[in-house]
Amino acid sequence: MSARTLLSLLALCCNLICLPAWAIDVGEQAPDLTAKTLDGQAFDLHKQLGQVVIVNFWASWCEPCREEMPAMEAYYQQHKSEGLKIIAISMDEPEDDQMVHKVMAHYSYPAALQRDADFSGFGRVWRMPMTYVIDRQGVVRKDGSVGEPKIDLPLLDTLVTPLLTAH
Template identity: 50%
Template sequence: MLLASPGWAASLAGKPAPPLTATTLDGLKYSLQQHRGEVVIVNFWATWCGPCRVELPAFEAFYQAHHDDGLSVLAISVDDADQTARVRALAQDFDFPVALGADVQAGGYGRIWRLPITFVIDRAGVLRIDGGVGARVTWDLSSLEKQVGPLLRER
């Protein structure tokens, strides 16, 4: 689905976020461009990924606390198509959109080679956190408030 080698991939942080479009589980079209002016969290996850299942509720809590502040979250499941029912069952607990990786065009984000991977884009469309490089981070509400919260206060 996505390209690049993890061994030599340079961070995209500080550069304009690559285009991203998706069709969500509820059939709606999602485009990163439509969310310019918002802080956007894009999270790649899977139902079989333990750390993913730990952090998804933190994204939901952060989304509930900050949606009105201009926060958007898109969770992209990389589960195989035969796991769609499991993805849908888990996604019922979240108010943010969820898409299957097969329904996403996001080639500029590099190869999704480990999970979870999270990208954070600021209001100006600049990628501020590139979860595809460096040590894997599992987000909790405290780390989201500390690292993403300040971006919500920028205008």
């Protein structure tokens, strides 16, 4: 086992011990989430009231995460004018910043690094991808910590489109 892998496992264990394990239940108000995006912009979930927001926790080394991203991009391009926002929080370690930037260069929705974000109210990010959907009133409509099928266009249409059309 390489030193880098060992350090990553140690960091993961520390995160598992230090962070609460609760999940946010569907129907609850979304917790605070603030971040400085890769392009230096401020993101504040509570300032997104009136928008439908997808919060996606991912990592560059996570193949299922990267498989979902093209569908999220296509859906975002189709629906951003209807009030859809996406924020992708990279859980990568600092030594992987270059890879995060390389991956995100293919997508137009904003991303942030975990160290530049405060999402403690979401509890422990214990697996990836973890994707939450928050409606226009700031209520969680999809809990990302619950086992889920892969995010794809049909699933986004089922989960998110009704929230975009409901006012």
